[in-house]
Amino acid sequence: MIVGIPKETKPDEYRVALIPAGVEEMLRHGHTVLIEKGAGLGSGISDQEYKKAGAKLIDEPKEIYDQSQLVMKVKEPLPEEYPFLREDQILFTFFHFAASKELTDAVTKTKIVAIAYETIRDEHGQHPILTPMSEVAGRMSIQEGAKYLEKPMLGRGILLGGVPGVAPAEVVIIGGGIVGTNAAKVAAGLGARVTILDISVNRLRYLDDIMPKNVVTLMSNTQNIREKVTSADLLIGAVLVEGARAPRVVTKEMVQTMKSGAVIIDVAIDQGGCVETSKPTTHSNPIYKEYDVIHYCVTNIPGAVACTSTHALTNVTLPYALEIADKGYGRAARENQAILRGVNMVKGRLTNKAVASAFDMTYSTFE
Known part of the structure; x- marks a missing residue:
């Protein structure tokens, strides 16, 4: 052939x-x-x-x-x-x-x-082909999120891991699959306070076993998402439904409650995005602000590495x-x-x- x-x-x-x-x-x-x-x-x-x-x-x-x-x-x-x-x-x-x-x-x-x-x-x-790219995207989501939380990048001016005497950033990850797991590993390793939400109790049980103590697991439902979005400095959208459009689990009303200069990394954007205010961006023009929240919605995140x-x-x-x-x-x-x-x-x-x-x-x- x-x-x-x-x-x-x-x-x-x-x-x-x-x-x-x-x-x-x-x-x-x-x-x-x-x-x-x-x-x-x-x-x-x-x-x-x-x-x-x-x-x-x-x-x-x-x-x-x-x-x-x-x-x-x-x-x-x-x-x-x-x-x-x-x-x-x-x-x-x-x-x-x-x-x-x-x-x-x-x-x-x-x-x-x-x-x-x-x-x-x-x-x-x-998903053997999706998995390595999801691993890359998950790890990069924290790398990019940490960068855009910096004040010169229009963020809140927060160091992800904090320093002694100063609280670390609140990282909220919606979706505990490959992307979410890899994002949590990197965020936790940098010292952030991490919350992973997922719809599977078995998956949450597994993550609770393998993650360090600065990672908390929560059932993904509208109430929990609403509460955690409000407190997030960095929000990672990592929702996947095979072959289908990603469900929009974060509404624009939720985004409006976020802190000024908070950052959203919607990794699900190549499947349509799981945040209502998300729209595709590129590596050349990766971010935009809506409701004073930075949105990073690059559709080919692994392409940067x-x-x-x-x-x-x-x-x-x-x-x-x-x-x-x-x-x-x-x-x-x-x-x-x-x-x-x-x-x-x-x-x-x-x-x-x-x-x-x-x-x-x-x-x-x-x-």
């Missing part, structure tokens, strides 16, 4: 979908790999490294799409890429369809096979990409339930129930 790796076009996206070691592995399985020139530069990977690994360097993205049967990306295609997509082509990337009706409609019309990283789920209920993220992503995407390339998407999906769960669209048919429900569209089973 011919596998194409175009350069990412999303603003401030520096990751690339495959590292040279992945190219070598694809070639070992008998596949051809096309890499757009400059695709890896943002992750510190030169064209020469790809060439040495055996990839063919291509000048233009259209050539990649024209020649490739399987295209691997990091982020969803942008409008300028829609015309490149062709019927029956396999596109393997993060889509987050439920966050955008425009994207869903556009990709449906191309009649490609859309396999989404974020909905691949293994037999243990884990592209070298780390690219290697972590290839570690988990490559086994699935090899299986798809070796067997074709149909056989791969029938033989591997994880890949089957990743198939969101097939030739104009929507095969992900959560996305279909989000937009009241027709759902079709995979055949």
